[in-house]
Each structure stands twice: as structure tokens, then as C-alpha cells.
Amino acid sequence: MTQRKRITFFLDALHGGGAEKAVVNLLKGLAQRNExxxxxxLATKEGPYLDLVPPEVRIVDLNMGRAVKATLPLMSYLKKNRPWALIGNMGHVNVVALMAIKLSRIKTKLVLVEQxxxxxxxxKLKRAKLVELLMKWLYPHADAVAGVSAGVARDLEERLGLKxxxxxxxxxPVVNEDLITHSQASLDHPWFAVNTPPVFLAVGRLNPQKDxxxxxxxxxxVRKQQEARLIILGEGEERPALEATIHNLGIGKDVLLPGFVKNPYVYMKHANCFVLSSRQEGLPTVLIEAMACGCPVxxxxxxxxxxxxxxRGTYGLLVPIQNSAALGEAMLATLKNPPEQKLLMQRANEYSTEKVVKAYLSLLHEL
Structure with missing residues (x-):
């Protein structure tokens, strides 16, 4: 009997971010293939997504706290297990993966994905500048480097001096059966009762990037022109500043910050409009998830x-970053004239787990 090939994913931990969710979805898709x-x-085995990892996946805890400390333990793992492929999913994690591969001197296909x-x-931290310097030096030695969108890919080439x-x-990978099933769960929340004001929804870490x-x-x-409510799901260091702004703007009765929620999809299913206000992204998973749930964006x-x-705006309005007036106008316009749910869901299916898993395997077999 031919021995099955091993594919290994390497991350800091499974905190509630887009990269971590992407890896979990990839693992689910690969596990279903049973190949x-x-x-x-993980540099350390922790995070809210741990219980979402399929049972077919072996979780290896290097118990090092952070990826930056995990080079030697990862090298030991590689020498012992000799995976067919190693896949990293963030700059600093990818740097550690590359150094561990070099030190282990084993033949493993290495794919570095940037989010x-x-x-x-x-x-402005010296650590961030050092990571970029190491990326410039090390990334050309990987078997493949990928970005999660064309924009990320082209930016990597320009920034790191790659051809x-x-x-x-x-x-x-974003859309799968689990997402659709969770979106259809019951939502017992007074803001989504019949004959209540429309609800805007946002999801993400409470940090400056999400703005x-x-x-x-x-x-x-928007509130100056009509009744409405806003729910922001997520947790992070900007909570105090956001709470102070809510108070200063006098919108406390119409804004909720419930923190991290394991099932944001049921909120997406019932919200009137999903809003992404970020200054920077790679491939905003939450935008695709909202569309998959039929929510205008x-x-x-x-x-x-x-x-x-x-x-380019076919499936939802696009506005300049850090322009609250334009964002407010787009929110109002979407309430008045939402796109068809069917079109949004069809577009979101371009990012299905099945399609993305096929793309990953196709690349690995080419290397």
C-alpha cells in the first residue's frame, strides 16, 4: 500500500482572524477528500478556532508562545515527519517556516501565502521592518509564493523585488456547507424582530486597520437621516476608543459591540447591510461571507x-478609505436599493472551499 502524503500547515495559533479561518477551511476541504x-x-495551541479543526487533522503544539521562537522546534518536527508540503500563511510565520526548512535540509514543497x-x-516597530527584510532575502528560496488576491500578489512582487x-x-476558501448551515440558525435578538429599524453589520478585530x-x-x-442600528462583532485594543466615540456621537442606544461571536453568519443572514470600513485588507473574508449569506454589502x-x-462595484458600492461622508451615503443608498440576493450568493461561490482546494493541489502538483 502506497504511503499517503502529508500536508502541514504552520501558524502562530488559531486566534479569530482571516488567515486562521482560511487555514481551518482548507483543512476541512482537504479532510473531505481523504487523500x-x-x-x-501551532507555535502555541490556543484560540477560539481550535474546536473547528476537523478530527482527521493532527494538531501539533510546539508550545513556544509565538512563531518567532519556534524555528528549532519546527525544524525538529520537519526532520521527524518529512511532510510532502509545508504551507505558511503570514509574513512572520512564513519567515520562520523558511528558516526551519533550510536548517532541516529536507525536501519539502514550501508554499508561502500572504494575507x-x-x-x-x-x-513602526523594528520587528516589522526586520520581518520585511527577511522576506526579501528568504522568499525567493520558497517553491512558491502566493497572495490571497491579485492586489496582494502584485504588491509582493513590487515590495520584495520579485519578478x-x-x-x-x-x-x-470562504464558502462551504458549514457557513450556509450556520447562517440558517435561529437568532433571538430584539433588533432583528419584525418592524424594527434596519441593522448595519460589521465584523472584525477592533484595531486601526479595520477603521x-x-x-x-x-x-x-445615517442616523441623522433615518432610524437604523449598527452591530460590530469582534474584539481588540480599540474598544475603549470606539466606546468613547459612540458616547461622544450620542449613538449609544443604536450601536452594539458584543465582542467576538463564533457564529457571525446568522447575523449576516438577518442584517440589512454589511459594511467593510477597512483602510487595508488582503482578501476580506467577511465581505465574501456576507455575500454568501445574501446580505447586501x-x-x-x-x-x-x-x-x-x-x-469594481458591480456587486456592492465602493467608497474611498477614511471618508465617512461617502461611506454614510453608500450605506443609505444600499438600504434604498439593495442588489439581488441571488447575484451576491453566486458571486460569493467563486470563493468556495472546493474551488480553492483544487487550486492549492494543482499548484503543489506542479512544483
Missing amino acids: FDLDLV NTVSGNQS NETVKVLNN FLNLLNAFAQ VSTDCPSGPEEILD
């Missing part, structure tokens, strides 16, 4: 992803 042994190697544009990283069209595009301060200012403009035209997902 490979699957490992998920965000490198040029959009505004961090044009050498960075592949591997979209994140929820911009969304709050846009929503305040409005997005900033940030780099990168929204323009590709919405086909």
Missing part, C-alpha cells in the same frame, strides 16, 4: 481585495 495525512503545527499587502503595513507575475494568486471609527462617524450621519476601496470581490 492526505494532515497536520496543523495582506506588505506596503500597507504601517507598523513580475511570479507570485501566484491563491484565494482564501471602525470611520464607520461610527458614517453611521452617525458596502466597502471601502482599500488595498486590496474589495475591488476584485465586488468586480
Whole structure:
């Protein structure tokens, strides 16, 4: 009997972000095919997505806290298990994966996937600048480098000095049966009762990148013209600033910040409009998820992803980043004239787990 090939994914942990969700969905899709042994190697075994990992996947805990400390333990894992392929999914994680591969001196296909544009990283920390320098040095040694959108791919080539069209595009897997099933769960929330004001929804970490301060200012403009409510699902360091802004704008009765919610899809199913207010993205998963649930969407035209997902505004209005007036107008316009649910759902299916898994396997077999 031929021994099954092993595919390994490497991450910091399974915190509630887009990269982590993408890896979980990839593992689900690969597990359903029942063709490979699957490992998920974590620098530390923690995070709300742990219980979403399919039982067929072996979770390996390096118990190192953060990926930056995990180079030698990952090298030991590679020497012992010799996977057919190793896949990383974020800059600093990818750097560690590449160093571990080099040190282990084993033949493993290495695919490095970037979730965000490198040029959009505004961090002034020396660590962030060091990671980019290491990316420039190490990424050419990977078997394949990919961005989750064409925008991310082209940005990587320009920022890291890679040859044009050498960075592949591997979209994140977003739409699957689990998403649709969860969206159809019951939602016992008074804001979604019959004959209540329309509800806007946003989902993401409460950090500067998501620019929820911009969304709050846009929503305040909407409230001056009609009754409406806003729910922002997620947790993060900007909570105090957001709560202060809500108070200062006098919209406290119409805004909720419930924190991280394991099933945001049922909210997407019932919301009147989903809003992405980000300054920067790679391929905003939540935008696709909302469309898959049939929810009309409005997005900033940030780099990168929204323009590709919405086909330059065909499937939802695009507005400039950090422009609360334009965002508020687009929110109102979408309430008055929402697109057909069927069209949104069809577009979202371009990012199905089945299609993306096929793309990953096709690339691996080419290497």
C-alpha cells in the first residue's frame, strides 16, 4: 500500500482572524477528500478556532508562545515527519517556516501565502521592518509564493523585488456547507424582530486597520437621516476608543459591540447591510461571507481585495478609505436599493472551499 502524503500547515495559533479561518477551511476541504495525512503545527495551541479543526487533522503544539521562537522546534518536527508540503500563511510565520526548512535540509514543497499587502503595513516597530527584510532575502528560496488576491500578489512582487507575475494568486476558501448551515440558525435578538429599524453589520478585530471609527462617524450621519442600528462583532485594543466615540456621537442606544461571536453568519443572514470600513485588507473574508449569506454589502476601496470581490462595484458600492461622508451615503443608498440576493450568493461561490482546494493541489502538483 502506497504511503499517503502529508500536508502541514504552520501558524502562530488559531486566534479569530482571516488567515486562521482560511487555514481551518482548507483543512476541512482537504479532510473531505481523504487523500492526505494532515497536520496543523501551532507555535502555541490556543484560540477560539481550535474546536473547528476537523478530527482527521493532527494538531501539533510546539508550545513556544509565538512563531518567532519556534524555528528549532519546527525544524525538529520537519526532520521527524518529512511532510510532502509545508504551507505558511503570514509574513512572520512564513519567515520562520523558511528558516526551519533550510536548517532541516529536507525536501519539502514550501508554499508561502500572504494575507495582506506588505506596503500597507504601517507598523513602526523594528520587528516589522526586520520581518520585511527577511522576506526579501528568504522568499525567493520558497517553491512558491502566493497572495490571497491579485492586489496582494502584485504588491509582493513590487515590495520584495520579485519578478513580475511570479507570485501566484491563491484565494482564501470562504464558502462551504458549514457557513450556509450556520447562517440558517435561529437568532433571538430584539433588533432583528419584525418592524424594527434596519441593522448595519460589521465584523472584525477592533484595531486601526479595520477603521471602525470611520464607520461610527458614517453611521452617525445615517442616523441623522433615518432610524437604523449598527452591530460590530469582534474584539481588540480599540474598544475603549470606539466606546468613547459612540458616547461622544450620542449613538449609544443604536450601536452594539458584543465582542467576538463564533457564529457571525446568522447575523449576516438577518442584517440589512454589511459594511467593510477597512483602510487595508488582503482578501476580506467577511465581505465574501456576507455575500454568501445574501446580505447586501458596502466597502471601502482599500488595498486590496474589495475591488476584485465586488468586480469594481458591480456587486456592492465602493467608497474611498477614511471618508465617512461617502461611506454614510453608500450605506443609505444600499438600504434604498439593495442588489439581488441571488447575484451576491453566486458571486460569493467563486470563493468556495472546493474551488480553492483544487487550486492549492494543482499548484503543489506542479512544483
